[in-house]
Amino acid sequence: MDDRTYTAEAEPGETVTVAGWVHEIRDLGGIAFLILRDTTGKIQVKFEKDEMDDDLVDTGLGVHRESVVAVTGDVEEEPRAPTGVEITPDSLDVVAEADPELPLDPSGKVDADLSTRLDNRTLDLRKDEVQAIFAIRAEVLRSVREAFRNLDATEINTPKIVATGTEGGTELFPITYFGQEAFMNQSPQLFKQLMVGSGLERVFEIGPIFRAEEHNTPRHLNEATSIDFESAFYDHTEAMDACETIVKAAYEGVAENCQDELEALDLDEEFEAPAGDFPRLTYEEAIERINATGELDEQLVWGDDLPTEGEHALGQDVGEHYFITDWPSEIKPFYIKDHDDDEQLSTGFDMMHPTMELVSGGQREHRYDHLVEGFEQQGLDPEQFDYYTKMFKYGMPPHAGWGLGGERLVMTMLGLGNIREAVLFPRDRQRLSP
Incomplete structure (x- = not known):
């Protein structure tokens, strides 16, 4: 509609055509109001029944909620109106009639459970607070892209259909690829490492990853968005510096550009970007602090992975974003480099929100012989990864990087109760549609 005016731009004294959804109808007897909603907000359309054409009044007041309409008329100042x-109105056209029986209430006056909302995501997104989540998610992605470019990183796109899994194991989704077995990629890890061996040196990617996890929890997905970074001539400490920069940039972008959305979520007064450096605890310090909380039935010992309840106890103790560094080599992937002075200690790190893990990273093993040995130690066949390992024969620089869960970042930033709230169309063990 070339002559359409957005509701937020309608000024007194103008004659405009606005178009959007019927949010609500209020019939007060001799006068009635239709509240029209578009992407910029809502506007009141007034029907004075005795002074208007009967057909216009009947059409305007007979249309069902959530129908799409176009209204042309004069804009007048009215302090009692919502805006x-x-x-x-001089005219009202029903562009698309809505079924009177809606599967959920987009006004939010009647709650719907998450499953119903996800089954009807298009309707669900008509609610201000749901739209706010995805406007904030978009700002997070914009802000981190800008921050990556400020770090002189080049954006790349890597394959999502692969011949071998990044980490092997049972978390692979197999597919048939022209008669061959292939898999949905678990991570861009191997490809981004190959890129730092090229002339690009420093790269980032924001894209989907796929994991056939059996978990069915409020924080797990089978298709997720990974925010990845890798840089040549970085060690693990420099990679952590970059990670901290990116996470802070995401928060700062939202704080600066999403005040209306934060207000819709009732977060405008409490939201703030992290200040100061993120604490860095060694793995040994982390298990000591978890044990000291007394929250676990059994004390953790060296080599244990951190259970969810242990992460929560430590997160409450730390109270802010933090890193766990110097993990045991045996519980980190084959491509993570060990410390030069202690082969039992890896350069791997995790970056944590007080409620959950957000990032996994580390310095990578860039020496061919050590890399192949790592494959064999973890029961993987190096020959299946020849496309990857052979490039380490041709001059692979030291490098480090990490992967950040995009949905987990948004979930923890906004205090969402379920990670599916941060995904338009989630994929989990039960949900393949819509």
Whole structure:
């Protein structure tokens, strides 16, 4: 519609055409109001029944909620209206009639459970607070892209259909690829490492990853968005510096550009970007602090992975974003480099929100012989990864990087109760549609 005016731009004294959804109809007897909603907000359309054409009144007041309509009329100042103005219509066209039986209430006056909301995501997204989540998610991605470019990183796109899994194991989704077995990629890890061996040196990617996890929890997905970074001539400490920069940039972008959305989520007064450096605890310090909380039935010992309840106890103790460094080599992937002075200690790190893990990273093993040995130690066949390992024969620089869960970042930033709230169309063990 070339002549369409957005509701937020309608000014008193103008004649405009606005188009959007019927949010609500209020019939007060001799006067009635239709509240029209578009992407910029809502506007009141006034029907004075005795002074208007009967057909216009009948059409305007007979249309079902959530129908799409176009209204042309004069804009007048009205302090009692929700936005301070209202439209007296000359015409109202029903562009698309909505079924009167809606599967959920987009006004939010009647709650719906998450499953119903996800089954009807298009309707669910008509609610201000749901739209706010995805506007904030978009700002997070914009901000981190800008921050990556400020780090002189080049954006790349790597394959999502692969011949071998990044980490092997049972978390692979197999597919048939022209008669061959292939898999949905678990991570861009191997490809981004190959890129730092090229002339690009420093790269990032924001894209989907796929994991056939059996978990069915509020924080796990089978298709997720990974925010990845890798840089040549970085060690693990420099990679952590970059990680901290990116996470802070995401928060700062939201704080600066999403005040209306934060207000819709009732977060405008409490939201703030992290200040100061993120604490860095060694793995040994982490298990000591978890044990000291007394929250676990059994004390953790060296080599244990951190259970969820242990992460929560440590997160409450630390109270802010933090890193866990110097993990045991045996519980980190084959491509993580060990410390030069202690082969039992890896350069791997995790970056944590007080409620959950957000990032896994480390310095990578860039020496061919050590890399192949790592494959064999973890029961993987190096020959299946020849496309990857052979490039380490041709001059692979030291490098480090990490992967950040995009949905987990948004979930923890906004305090969402379920990670599916941060995904338009989630994929988990039960959900393949819509």
